[in-house]
Amino acid sequence: xxxxxxxxxxxxxxxxxxxxxxxxxxxxxxxxxxxxxxxxxxxxxxxxxxxxxxxxxxxxxxxxxxxxxxxxxxxxxxxxxxxxxxxxxxxxxxxxxxxxxxxxxxxxxxxxxxxxxxxxxxxxxxxxxxxxxxxxxxxxxxxxxxxxxxxxxxxxxxxxxxxxxxxxxxxxxxxxxxxxxxxxxxxxxxxxxxxxxxxxxxxxxxxxxxxxxxxxxxxxxxxxxxxxxxxxxxxxxxxxxxxxxxxxxxxxxxxxxxxxxxxxxxxxxxxxxxxxxxxxxxxxxxxxxxxxxxxxxxxxxxxxxxxx
Amino acid sequence: xxxxxxxxxxxxxxxxxxxxxxxxxxxxxxxxxxxxxxxxxxxxxxxxxxxxxxxxxxxxxxxxxxxxxxxxxxxxxxxxxxxxxxxxxxxxxxxxxxxxxxxxxxxxxxxxxxxxxxxxxxxxxxxxxxxxxxxxxxxxxxxxxxxxxxxxxxxxxxxxxxxxxxxxxxxxxxxxxxxxxxxxxxxxxxxxxxxxxxxxxxxxxxxxxxxxxxxxxxxxxxxxxxxxxxxxxxxxxxxxxxxxxxxxxxxxxxxxxxxxxxxxxxxxxxxxxxxxxxxxxxxxxxxxxxxxxxxxxxxxxxxx
Numbered sequence: 001x002x003x004x005x006x007x008x009x010x011x012x013x014x015x016x017x018x019x020x021x022x023x024x025x026x027x028x029x030x031x032x033x034x035x036x037x038x039x040x041x042x043x044x045x046x047x048x049x050x051x052x053x054x055x056x057x058x059x060x061x062x063x064x065x066x067x068x069x070x071x072x073x074x075x076x077x078x079x080x081x082x083x084x085x086x087x088x089x090x091x092x093x094x095x096x097x098x099x100x101x102x103x104x105x106x107x108x109x110x111x112x113x114x115x116x117x118x119x120x121x122x123x124x125x126x127x128x129x130x131x132x133x134x135x136x137x138x139x140x141x142x143x144x145x146x147x148x149x150x151x152x153x154x155x156x157x158x159x160x161x162x163x164x165x166x167x168x169x170x171x172x173x174x175x176x177x178x179x180x181x182x183x184x185x186x187x188x189x190x191x192x193x194x195x196x197x198x199x200x201x202x203x204x205x206x207x208x209x210x211x212x213x214x215x216x217x218x219x220x221x222x223x224x225x226x227x228x229x230x231x232x233x234x235x236x237x238x239x240x241x242x243x244x245x246x247x248x249x250x251x252x253x254x255x256x257x258x259x260x261x262x263x264x265x266x267x268x269x270x271x272x273x274x275x276x277x278x279x280x281x282x283x284x285x286x287x288x289x290x291x292x293x294x295x296x297x298x299x300x301x302x303x304x305x306x307x308x
Numbered sequence: 309x310x311x312x313x314x315x316x317x318x319x320x321x322x323x324x325x326x327x328x329x330x331x332x333x334x335x336x337x338x339x340x341x342x343x344x345x346x347x348x349x350x351x352x353x354x355x356x357x358x359x360x361x362x363x364x365x366x367x368x369x370x371x372x373x374x375x376x377x378x379x380x381x382x383x384x385x386x387x388x389x390x391x392x393x394x395x396x397x398x399x400x401x402x403x404x405x406x407x408x409x410x411x412x413x414x415x416x417x418x419x420x421x422x423x424x425x426x427x428x429x430x431x432x433x434x435x436x437x438x439x440x441x442x443x444x445x446x447x448x449x450x451x452x453x454x455x456x457x458x459x460x461x462x463x464x465x466x467x468x469x470x471x472x473x474x475x476x477x478x479x480x481x482x483x484x485x486x487x488x489x490x491x492x493x494x495x496x497x498x499x500x501x502x503x504x505x506x507x508x509x510x511x512x513x514x515x516x517x518x519x520x521x522x523x524x525x526x527x528x529x530x531x532x533x534x535x536x537x538x539x540x541x542x543x544x545x546x547x548x549x550x551x552x553x554x555x556x557x558x559x560x561x562x563x564x565x566x567x568x569x570x571x572x573x574x575x576x577x578x579x580x581x582x583x584x585x586x587x588x589x590x591x592x593x594x595x596x597x598x599x600x601x602x603x604x605x606x607x608x609x610x611x612x
Contacts, residue, residue: 017426019509019510019513020422020425021422022422023418024422024426026418026419028438030415031438031480035449037456038452039448039452041455041456042448042452042455045455059459106344106348109341110344110348113342117338117341118345125349128349131352131353132353134534134582134583136575136578137540137556138575139356139359139559142572142575143358146355146358146359146362146572147355149371151372182352235443239445240447246544249560250563250564253564264451268545281447281448281451281452292443
């Protein structure tokens, strides 16, 4: 005698099978229309070969119409030392590099302490570390502009030690690098915290029981185990940092500290040559995608090793 | 016997410990790391607290304290609520935030349910696409949306409509991540039980799944609101004209143009707004977890 229950269940299954895709459809459609298509629009503008009466590029929607001359110029101007955009690329790389160095130097000890040693204050410290995440980025920069003004608290504090006031906000690379580090450190600490938090305490105890000192335990156990977290933190911080244009505008505002993001903003929002702006966006995305893929390969290798 | 042996062990071990150099002792308190951490926390928060303090300054200076006053918040000329552009930006930010919540939350919840329960290759691809906005630099999202709105979706005017589309696009992924983690922890058993008892799929979702998801839905709505309130880059590419300035855009444009403490007051109001939203999200999560504040905090940390 056939059992009615499986029949009924399979009837439900059929309805359910249609229900879940139907639920996923609007969101998927939204992301295709407003994330995938826009990215295609960047390419259509970057590879546009014609201009309208306002000198603005007419997007080439069909790949058959694509003309690569503008994009090739953008690439040569970016990568040859005499090119127009070479300097901003080099500056972006140097600023990001030093800001990331500061992030590691400050962020690693903080994440390590919070994850492994904070004890009963852990909840409080974590809340305080997370707080800047929810303070508006522009507000955090504004706070430093207050402090770094010529008659601000920083110069007053330096005055107590007899150091003459310094003009911090007029095109200083030092200020920009520290502002970048200050801005992105919260985003750096949290992924690292999550990875350090997952390390099995018993591994560290085992290392200690085998007579290995703290420094060597750190070098041979903790650091390798937190490698993936460190790389995740670096990638998560480096991606937005490379496209940043507001930090240096706020704390410096000088063309001497301008980065790739400033060039993109300038070309897209303030001039007719949107194809050059789109070309720079495309190039930036390609450079960042290279890092993203490297990161994805690393995570996959790590998870394969973990499952072995 | 055992009672007698214990002091002997202690006698042997304690001289060894005391002879060891202090920095070789693995059980010593981590003073250096603790001070780095607390110094970092001070460095990261004190400037903002000082900026909030100056919003109450009784004078025009943003670097010299001249006594307490509420004049930059209300009812004086040049205060946040009397300055038309500041008040307008506050209104714009609020309207945009609420509209983003209204669109992004249902969209993201449906997407999360669909992608989590629907197992196929297509759903895996859709899942991948929906997480990409989280790691794409904002300048790429902003400029791509700007170019598509200007060149292809010309029926969407720059300004509030374009900003709404942009904000929903990058906040949907947050809803997806939060709601999906809750869906995975609930598992499919409750819905199956409901269906075995005769509910159809829609009824099972409405009467079982949605109530179970409610804290996560609420928390993600609050996080969407806070994220939308704080967004600068996407808004800046899409706001079009000065009428549509949100608070972060106004702060950005005004910060280098000899501002008054009213700017600090505006920033403080924004700060209070996003913290209120966040505290509500945290309370919802905590009610859901019932296992102390740390785990809820760590969930927030994981989502960030």
